Amino acid sequence: MCVNYTPTRKEQLAHFNVSGQHLDDYKLETWQDYSAPIIRHHCGKPEVLLAAYSMIPKSKMPPDVKRFSTMNARAETIGQLRSYAKPWRESKLCLVPMQHFYEPCYESGKAERWEIGLKHEDDFAVAALYREWPEENGAVSYSFTQITINADEHTLMKRMHRPGDEKRSLVIVPRSDYDEWLSCTDPEFARTLLQLYPAELMQAHPVQRIKKSESASLFD
Secondary structure, eight states: OOOOEEEOOGGGGGGGTOOOTTSOOOBSSBOTTOEEEEEEEETTEEEEEEEEESSSOGGGSOTTSOOOOOSEEETTTTTTSTTTHHHHHTTOEEEEEEEEEEEEEOTTSSOEEEEEEESSOSOEEEEEEEEEEEOTTSOEEEEEEEEEEEOTTOTTGGGBSSTTSOOEEEOBOOGGGHHHHHHOOOHHHHHHTOOOOOGGGEEEEEOOOOOGGGOOBTTO
8 A cells, every 4th residue: 555655845735724834844755654744623623733654653663563564544444453443433533635645556567656646636635543642751743544445446546556456545535525524523424434536536657766865855
């Protein structure tokens, strides 16, 4: 599933009715454990903050536990798995604003990196779940996971990933549903909002991967 995406730029966060000017800088592309903006409801209105991309970041895993990925949570099991169940029950729902996400396509006979986005919007948001981490200094840090659903019948997303593997997709949330998703307090109703985005409104094409060393701060 998706392990890399391009986050929305600070100056574009205003399109989500939030301001990113107070945020620390973040990278051009987001990978595991990188900090990136998420949007949540706080005191009845949307709030943007930086969170680590992995529900359980490496820094929070016990040293004697083998590292495992929590970048993506399957909608079918999000309420049962220990990594996600408590935040899911508590409706810690958020949006991840982005420009594109990346998936491997094997149609050429080998894995090619494809960039996926929307045809008529430069920025969009996907459904996600976050959690809070109390820090020793009294502060609170945040982490998040993106939610995925089955895409075996989706015209575009079924083209991604290794042949024979189950096809999965991030959940692109329509702008008209942002508030409903963020303010939802019923996990079972939230599950009904996890739908595939219309393929005809999406676009995808192969791109080269930029080196992580070149993925500098947005404002360097």
